[in-house]
Amino acid sequence: MILLAAVIIGLLAGFVRAKIRKRSIQPVRLKLEWLIIAAILPQILVFFIPTTSAHVPNTWASIILVSSLMALFLFCLINIRQPGFVLMSIGLLLNLLVISLNGGLMPIRPEILGDPGFGGWQLGERYRLTKDVVLPLWQTRFWFFSDFFITPNTLSTRYAFSLGDVLLSIGVIRFFWSLGGQTHKLANFFGGNP
Numbered sequence: 001m002i003l004l005a006a007v008i009i010g011l012l013a014g015f016v017r018a019k020i021r022k023r024s025i026q027p028v029r030l031k032l033e034w035l036i037i038a039a040i041l042p043q044i045l046v047f048f049i050p051t052t053s054a055h056v057p058n059t060w061a062s063i064i065l066v067s068s069l070m071a072l073f074l075f076c077l078i079n080i081r082q083p084g085f086v087l088m089s090i091g092l093l094l095n096l097l098v099i100s101l102n103g104g105l106m107p108i109r110p111e112i113l114g115d116p117g118f119g120g121w122q123l124g125e126r127y128r129l130t131k132d133v134v135l136p137l138w139q140t141r142f143w144f145f146s147d148f149f150i151t152p153n154t155l156s157t158r159y160a161f162s163l164g165d166v167l168l169s170i171g172v173i174r175f176f177w178s179l180g181g182q183t184h185k186l187a188n189f190f191g192g193n194p
Helices: 002-020 034-047 058-078 085-101 163-178 185-190
Strands: 106-108 132-134
Touching (some): 085 106
16 A cells, blocks of 8 residues: 555656656656566555455465565566665565565564454464564564554544555656756665656
8 A cells, every 4th residue: 555655656756847847748668567466466456456365365365475576576687777666676685585584574563453353364374364473573574674563543544554565655756857857966875867
């Protein structure tokens, strides 16, 4: 969810930036763009569409998640010179690390999910049909890279997210922001030329 918000924010920011500068959105040449679809489509089928995800065993869900993240990481490395891709690469690498070291799913703390009777979760098991596995901190390898953070209580629905998700989202916003026009050289700190 945080990544979808980043795409929307980034697109809006890039569009507004282009309009303020009286420019059109700058075209970008990315290499191997098809890797995005090849990586995201299986995740959508396995984690976001109940009719298909219900038929995917947990072992396959783990393999698909890790493979998908590896494909996205490869895409980012190939396009590392683009704005924001350094941060996206680091974010994906952190997520890939914690997921790989914890059985192929993203660890989430039981405290985030609340009462197990209400949410229907068990320790060490995949949480519903999501990409998460319920693990206490003491059982989680590299717990500080897991879905450790949660959105504020003020939102109607709360979401858990990781440090990798944050870096990935900042990189996505930075990329779409760059499409709005030229940037001062100091802005290149976050990766790539504008």
